[in-house]
Structures are given as C-alpha cells and as structure tokens.
Amino acid sequence: MRRIIVEYEKCDGCKNCSVACMQAHRKSAGTVYDLDLTSPENESRNFIYQAGDGTYRPIFCRHCDEPECVMSCMSGALKKDAASGLVTYDEKRCGSCFMCVMNCPFGVLKPDRTTRTKVIKCDFCAQDGGEPNCVKSCPKGAIHVEEV
Amino acid sequence: MMHVIIGGGAAGITAAREIRGWQPDAQIVMICSDEQVHSRCMLHKYLSHERTAEELDFTEKGFFEKNQIVQICDRVVSVDTADKEVCLASDRKIAYDRLLIATGAESVIPPVGDLRKAENVFGLRHLSDAQKIDKMAEDAEEILVIGAGLVGLDAAYGLQERGKKVTVVEMAPRILPVQLDEHGATAYQELFERAGVSFRLWCSVQNAVCGADNRIHSVELDSGETISCDMIVVAAGVRPSVGFLEGSGIKAERGIEVNSRMETSVKDVYAAGDVTGLSGIWPNAMKQGKMAARNMCGVKPMPGVDTEYADTFADKNTINFFGLVTLCLGALQPEEGDEVQVQEDMHIYRRAILRDGKVRGILLQGDISNSGIWQYIIKNQIDVRGKGKKLFQLTFADYFGTGERGKYVWNV
Numbered sequence: 001m002r003r004i005i006v007e008y009e010k011c012d013g014c015k016n017c018s019v020a021c022m023q024a025h026r027k028s029a030g031t032v033y034d035l036d037l038t039s040p041e042n043e044s045r046n047f048i049y050q051a052g053d054g055t056y057r058p059i060f061c062r063h064c065d066e067p068e069c070v071m072s073c074m075s076g077a078l079k080k081d082a083a084s085g086l087v088t089y090d091e092k093r094c095g096s097c098f099m100c101v102m103n104c105p106f107g108v109l110k111p112d113r114t115t116r117t118k119v120i121k122c123d124f125c126a127q128d129g130g131e132p133n134c135v136k137s138c139p140k141g142a143i144h145v146e147e148v
Numbered sequence: 149m150m151h152v153i154i155g156g157g158a159a160g161i162t163a164a165r166e167i168r169g170w171q172p173d174a175q176i177v178m179i180c181s182d183e184q185v186h187s188r189c190m191l192h193k194y195l196s197h198e199r200t201a202e203e204l205d206f207t208e209k210g211f212f213e214k215n216q217i218v219q220i221c222d223r224v225v226s227v228d229t230a231d232k233e234v235c236l237a238s239d240r241k242i243a244y245d246r247l248l249i250a251t252g253a254e255s256v257i258p259p260v261g262d263l264r265k266a267e268n269v270f271g272l273r274h275l276s277d278a279q280k281i282d283k284m285a286e287d288a289e290e291i292l293v294i295g296a297g298l299v300g301l302d303a304a305y306g307l308q309e310r311g312k313k314v315t316v317v318e319m320a321p322r323i324l325p326v327q328l329d330e331h332g333a334t335a336y337q338e339l340f341e342r343a344g345v346s347f348r349l350w351c352s353v354q355n356a357v358c359g360a361d362n363r364i365h366s367v368e369l370d371s372g373e374t375i376s377c378d379m380i381v382v383a384a385g386v387r388p389s390v391g392f393l394e395g396s397g398i399k400a401e402r403g404i405e406v407n408s409r410m411e412t413s414v415k416d417v418y419a420a421g422d423v424t425g426l427s428g429i430w431p432n433a434m435k436q437g438k439m440a441a442r443n444m445c446g447v448k449p450m451p452g453v454d455t456e457y458a459d460t461f462a463d464k465n466t467i468n469f470f471g472l473v474t475l476c477l478g479a480l481q482p483e484e485g486d487e488v489q490v491q492e493d494m495h496i497y498r499r500a501i502l503r504d505g506k507v508r509g510i511l512l513q514g515d516i517s518n519s520g521i522w523q524y525i526i527k528n529q530i531d532v533r534g535k536g537k538k539l540f541q542l543t544f545a546d547y548f549g550t551g552e553r554g555k556y557v558w559n560v
Contacts, residue, residue: 005554047518049545052536057545059518062556065452068520071438073433074158074189076206095190098466101516102475103431105524106544106556110517116471148553 001085002124003133003148006058010142011048013056017134017143018044024125024133031032040113041075046134058143060134061108062123063087069100069109069121078121084130091118149174151444152234152242155250156180157188158430159421159437161207161308163248166216166441174445175241176217179234183221185211185421186275189430194278195285197308201275211535224251227396229414246416246444249404250391250437253386253422257319258294261356261367268363272303273386281307281381283303289313292367294353296323298467300383301336304345305469307381314345315375316366321350327465327476331497332513339470348373356380388423408456410440418444427462435459461507461527466516475516478526479509498540505533518543 021044023032036042046057063080067087070078074097079088096117101109112118125132135143151167153160156178164176169318186204188505193199198339223237227247234242255271268288270281281303291307293300293425295320304314316323322333323340337347348369356367366376388403399405399413403425420436422428439457449455467474482488482501486508491498496514500507506529510522521544525532532539535546549559 003554006550007546008550047543049543051545051548057543057548059544059548062554064555068431071162071434074187074430075208076187076208079208095187095193097189098468098473098475098516099431101519102159102464102466102477102523104520105558107518107521108544109520111468111473116468116473146554 001027001063001148002130002145003063003085004060004143005058005146005148006136007142008055008057009023010140011056011058012140012142013048015048016137016139016140017046017058020047020133020137022047024128043110043113043120049080059106059108060143061087062106063122063124068103068105072099072103074099078119084124086124086126087121088126089119089121090122094118150243151176151246151248152244153178153248153250154234155248155252155421155423156182156185156219157250157252157421158206158433159252159423159440159496160248160250161185161211162437163250163420163441163444164217164433165215166438167445168217170442170445170447176215177220177244178212178217179220179222179224179242180235181221181223182275183219184275188273188275191275191278192302192306194275194406195272195282195303196309198309198353204275209309211433217557224392224426226392226394227398227417229396229398232416237539244416247418248437248440248444248451249398249412249417249419249423250421251392251423253388253428255382256385256387257382258384260353262358262364263353263356263380263382266356266358266362266364270379270381272299272381272383283377284379285310285312290315290377292317292375292377292380293383294380295383295385296320296347296349297326297383297385298324298419298465301340301469303383304340304352305343308340308343308345315348315371315377316340316345317348317351317353317375319350319352323347323349324467327467327480328474329480329499329511331492331499332474335497335513336467336469336474339472343470348375386422386428386464388425390423408439408458409416409443410436410457411443412430421432426460427465429462431464432460432462459527461523464523472514473516474511474513475519476512477510477522478507480511489539500539501538502532505531507532507539521547524558528558530558 022042077094187206226235255273291317348410354370356364390400404419418440420440421433487502489500499511501509549557551557
C-alpha cells in the first residue's frame with residue numbers, strides 16, 4: 001500500500017497542505033484563489049499542530065494496517081480496502097455515531113462542522129487519481145508518498 | 149475445519165470476516181436469529197423512519213456469498229460440548245470443530261406490576277424489537293420510555309420524530325447518568341424537551357396494571373403521579389444471552405467466562421461480544437470477535453498481529469442527538485483529592501478529572517474534533533504535565549513519533 005510519509009523536521013508550518021486539502025474537497029468549483037478559508041464547509045482533512053516548543057507536526061491519516069476507526073464503525077461506512085490498503089469512508093452509510101473519532105489514537109478524525117452527520121477523513125484524493133494534493137503542494141518536502 | 153458462529157452482531161460478523169481472511173478453505177456457518185444483519189446502534193434511525201431495515205446492515209452487499217459463509221436463521225436451544233454439536237429450535241444439529249458464541253444480550257424487563265406480561269411493553273435491542281415497536285406505534289399516541297440511558301433516549305428520539313408524545317422516566321436525578329455530569333446532561337435534556345419529549349427524573353415506576361386487553365394504559369410513579377400511555381419501551385439494562393448454555397458445561401455467571409484469548413472453560417468453544425459481559429461497547433465487541441477468530445484459526449502472535457484481547461478499556465462513549473456531539477471517557481465523578489478542569493463557552497463544554505498529572509476522565513461536548521488522543525492518554529495513564537500547554541490544547545503533536553513504514557507511534 002501507499003502511505004504519506006511525514007518528515008516533521010522539514011515542516012515550517014505554512015499549511016499549504018491544509019489549504020490544498022480544502023481546495024481538493026470543496027463543493028463549489030473554483031481555484032485556490034477564491035477558496036473561502038473561513039467557511040465552515042471547507043475543512044481540511046490534515047492538520048499541522050505545534051508542539052510545546054513551537055515546532056510543527058503534520059498529523060495525517062495513516063490508513064493504518066489495523067485501523068482503530070474501522071474497528072469502531074457500527075454502520076459499515078469505514079472499511080480497509082484489501083486491494084489498495086486505504087481506509088475508505090462512505091458517507092451515505094455513516095450513522096454519525098463518531099465512535100471512529102473516539103477511537104483514532106492519533107486524533108486525526110473529526111465530525112463535520114456544519115451538520116455533524118459525517119466524518120472528515122482523508123480519501124487519498126481518490127477523485128484526483130489517488131495522488132494526494134497535500135503532498136503536491138508541500139514546498140518543503142516534509143510529506144511524500146511511499147509504497148510501504 | 150468447521151467454524152460455527154452463533155450470533156450475527158458486531159462480534160460474530162467481525163469474527164467470520166477474520167476467519168475467512170486466515171483460512172480461505174474453512175467452512176463457516178453462522179446461526180442468527182434475525183435474517184437481516186443490523187447494527188443495533190442505528191435502531192433509533194429505524195424508529196424515526198430515517199432508515200429502512202436494509203439500511204441498518206453494516207456488512208457490504210453479498211457479504212455471506214462473497215465470504216462463503218452459510219447463514220442459518222434459527223434459534224439455538226442447546227450446545228452439546230461432548231459431541232461438539234449445536235442444537236437448533238428446528239431440531240437440526242450442526243457439528244463444529246470450533247464454536248464461537250456471540251449471542252449478545254437481551255433487554256431486562258423489571259418485575260414491576262404487569263410489565264413482563266403486558267403485550268404493549270417492549271425492549272429495544274434487536275431489529276425485531278424495533279419492528280414491533282414501529283408497528284404498534286402506528287396506533288399509539290402517548291409512549292412511555294423507562295430509562296434515560298442511551299437506549300432509552302434512542303427510543304425517545306425515534307418516536308418523537310414520528311410525532312408521538314413521549315415521556316421518559318428515569319431513576320437518577322439526570323438523564324444519561326452513566327455517561328454525563330449534570331451540565332452535559334442538561335444540554336441534551338433541553339434539546340429533547342424542545343423536540344417535545346417530557347422527562348420525569350428521580351422517580352420510578354411503582355405499578356403498572358394490565359387492562360382486559362392485556363395492555364397497560366397507565367403507570368403509577370413513586371412520586372404519586374399517574375402517566376397514561378398507549379405503549380411502553382423499557383430501557384433498563386441488558387443481560388447476556390446465555391440461557392441455552394444450561395448443561396453445556398460452559399462456565400457462565402453474569403456472562404460467559406473467557407480468558408484473554410476469548411476461550412471459554414470448554415475446549416474449542418470461544419465467546420465474544422456482549423455475551424461475555426466484559427463490555428457493551430461496539431468497538432470492544434469487534435475486537436473480541438477478531439481475537440476469538442484468530443485463536444480459532446490457531447494464529448500465533450507476531451508483530452502487528454495480536455491474538456489476545458488486551459485493549460479492554462470500555463468506559464467510553466460518544467453521543468450524538470440533534471447534532472450535539474459528546475465524548476465521554478473514564479471516570480465521571482471526581483474523588484477526594486482529584487483536580488477538575490473545566491472550559492466552557494456558548495458552544496462547547498470540556499471537563500477533565502485529573503490525579504497526579506494523569507487524566508482519569510474526560511467529557512467533551514459540542515466539539516470533539518481530533519479527540520481520539522484522550523482515550524489513549526487515559527487508558528495508558530500518560531502523564532500530561534510538562535508539555536508547555538494547557539490541558540485541552542494537547543494534540544498528538546505533543547507525543548509525536550514515527551515508526552516503521554511511516555506509522556505514527558506515541559512518544560511518551
């Protein structure tokens with residue numbers, strides 16, 4: 001399977017990855033220049049958080065080998081795809097219980113901000129041929145995709 | 149190898165899938181009382197008519213065919229562990245090499261008045277319960293729910309969405325008493341009341357007498373009040389379904405006794421899920437089912453493949469009614485000497501109970517974004533001091549580590 005490898009030492013916290021993620025998953029058409037960064041509907045699936053010393057840590061979905069989110073899903077919405085290794089999410093099946101949010105040991109998941117009916121979850125940019133936009137947008141090479 | 153699984157809930161289905169992964173050629177038979185696989189966590193959405201019975205299925209389409217699992221819809225009446233056979237209500241006998249008991253639990257109807265014999269009193273546990281409730285609700289106006297735990301509120305939610313007049317009676321002084329403190333519970337109570345549900349807290353049903361039609365039309369509370377009702381949903385707890393084990397030699401008291409490999413006291417018989425009485429939490433049932441399956445297949449532990457049920461932490465819940473989400477983990481009541489931290493604004497409520505730098509319990513309401521770290525912090529008793537941050541600002545960034553193949557690991 002392919003995974004986004006994180007080298008946090010290279011991250012300078014610019015959040016280009018988060019903006020790219022919001023742009024990739026926005027509902028309306030448009031370019032990154034008219035992306036509404038303040039709209040609660042535009043949410044990033046990845047997070048850059050600061051450690052106590054002010055340095056940055058990219059928090060990205062691992063599409064885990066033994067995914068705790070899948071092991072908490074009571075609706076069948078979250079699945080580990082045997083072929084691609086990705087953890088996929090079907091929002092139509094989701095029962096909005098958010099046990100996956102509770103169970104992700106790295107705190108990557110969250111309920112959507114506007115309706116609280118679905119989970120904000122990395123889909124490896126399946127709509128763009130499975131090449132994650134966050135990786136393409138990182139100017140520091142702090143994240144890259146690797147076959148693992 | 150013949151694997152027989154009794155029960156098609158979270159533990160049973162997870163086990164079947166796992167067995168198929170390890171043993172492509174083994175025979176798998178699942179005995180389920182309901183033909184339709186369903187997630188009991190979504191029964192409220194069936195009652196509210198947001199989902200059909202088919203939409204409660206948590207398996208993918210064609211799950212049984214794809215995994216070559218023979219599904220038998222029948223009730224198990226006994227288990228003969230000497231001859232290694234399961235006896236069904238239809239008199240059929242199914243031989244097994246390995247048996248998994250994942251029969252879950254049943255609603256408990258308290259022996260108050262005629263609650264146990266009336267025909268308009270239901271538990272809410274299975275799809276069949278929800279279907280009976282749904283049918284009778286067609287002609288019911290006033291519905292009484294006994295118990296304001298998660299199941300009771302599920303019933304109340306679903307039925308008020310159908311326009312019914314719902315009254316909930318709860319013994320504790322607040323709703324969701326096992327999950328929430330007063331502040332957190334009041335927020336939900338207000339939402340339910342706004343939707344038209346009324347509550348009678350800190351009181352219990354003292355008497356309920358059947359009419360000539362074998363139905364209860366009103367109940368008396370210990371407060372002296374009489375509440376009229378057309379039907380009653382009882383959500384007063386569950387007990388593991390172990391009745392059919394009598395004489396099998398499989399040790400069970402409150403639930404079936406198992407070790408960390410999910411083995412029962414009888415060789416080649418395993419148990420997983422609510423029937424063990426270990427927890428009533430879906431993720432724990434799945435994990436137990438998975439570990440049982442691995443041991444049934446004789447899998448040896450290796451890096452990345454556990455065979456023991458070690459992640460036993462079960463004081464965990466998420467709640468989502470009317471778009472208000474809550475996460476509750478660990479201890480709910482502070483003890484003498486505990487530190488309590490609270491953060492609150494118009495939209496959120498956060499409360500943590502700490503002792504000696506370790507979090508004993510946490511409650512997050514309104515916003516549970518990225519909150520998965522808290523379960524890890526609590527169950528692994530991680531000292532949260534010395535990170536240069538306030539408690540509720542902590543994220544995985546403060547414990548960030550990476551391992552082989554780009555995995556994240558906790559650095560504590």
